[in-house]
Amino acid sequence: MYLRGQQPLDVMVGLDIGTTKICAVAARHKEGNELEILGVGKVDAEGVRKGVISNIDIAVKSIRGAIEQCEQCCGFSIQNVYVGIAGHHIQGINMEGVVAVRGGKVEEQDIERVIDAARAFHAPDKELIHILSQEYTVDDQDGIKNPLGMAGKRLQAKVHIVLASTTALTNIVQSCNMAGLKVADIVLEPLASSLSVLHLEERQEKVIMIDIGGGTSDIAIFNRDSVVHTSVLPLGGNNLTKDIAFGLRISNSEATRIKHEDGVAMRTMVNEGDLLNISVQGGPDRIVEKRVLSIIMEERLSEMFELIKDMILKSINKDIYDSRIVLTGGSSLIPGIQDLSKKVLEIPTRIGKPLNIIGVKDFVDSPIFSGVVGFIRYGIENKIISYPTNQAPNKTRINVSRGMVEFLKKFF
DSSP: OOOSOSOOTTEEEEEEEOSSEEEEEEEEEOGGGOEEEEEEEEEEOOSEETTEESOHHHHHHHHHHHHHHHHHHHTSOOOEEEEEEOSTTOEEEEEEEEEEOTTSBOOHHHHHHHHHHHTOOOOTTEEEEEEEEEEEEETTEEEESOOTTOBOSEEEEEEEEEEEEHHHHHHHHHHHHHTTOEEEEEEEHHHHHHHHHOOHHHHHSEEEEEEEOSSOEEEEEEETTEEEEEEEESOOHHHHHHHHHHHHTOOHHHHHHHHHHHOOSOGGGSOTTOEEEEOOTTSOOEEEEHHHHHHHHHHHHHHHHHHHHHHHHTTSOHHHHSSOEEEESGGGGSTTHHHHHHHHHOSOEEEOOOOSEEESGGGTOSGGGHHHHHHHHHHHHOOOOOOOTTSOOOGGGSOOEEOHHHHHHTTO
């Protein structure tokens, strides 16, 4: 198909390489911090397992399919993309650094030195992808978001650093390159989703965002406009599908169908005697009670939420946990999951989807697109030169965020 031109400089494209789907979205930043959606592409993912590329050749075909759909929708060819990363290899760590202030007043170079001191963490086969500042202390004054220009002799920084597998990063870049794309930047999935679905007031207080995808559940926790925790649980909607297939003795494709058409998160949502027709490969259709399906789904989802709760409570203070939950991602569309989350996690819960979007918004007005829209939000603020073809990204070039609130005010 003939395309009318190359990707405009003011257009950002997000690419979400997920376990069950690959999405591409093109958008332009408008006045009022709105995103004008110009094009969307979505295909079933192949060559991806639990958020990590497992077969490059197959994944490239899926990436190309999503990009071509997006190109046909927006009318221009796409060259540069912001891509997400997830998977159990992700590691988030809170670190601190201290330096002496030269000259008696905090300058840019002092902030750079204290950030370097705070991120002095080495892990084999890991690459730094984000450095997110939490707060600074100048002498005895703590809780500072931006210490530039303040008088003092001692500067301390608390930061949250995120590491990812070098192999996983390299495979993402290589797959995109083979699909004819350049990677502008790689963004942690839960961080991107938070930029898309959280209100500024939520971040300024306390909020836990859980993005439940096909292969993983990604978590980002904010306290007073700072990221205090990120983690990835290697469980998602695909585990639910497998449980349904096993419990009802049906194929994965049939389990996927009935999960989407008849699945609910809580058994109390199903009436006694409600029946479900299921197809059986090589045999006649069977009739089962919908309550059986609801029990399977409730037990698996409850287990996932219990694991998430344990993971969070081991990583943060109890007072931060007493906040609110925002669920997003494809599995957050399961009816009743909001109530089940509130029951298990014992925190008020809402469902999050992309905020402040216009244009062909109906195509992305869903939690399924939270991550890919978040990549665009991130790209607007962090325009970085594309990585060299077939080279792993050197993420140490990332700009350090001095207080997430200033970063986010530009969007809300």
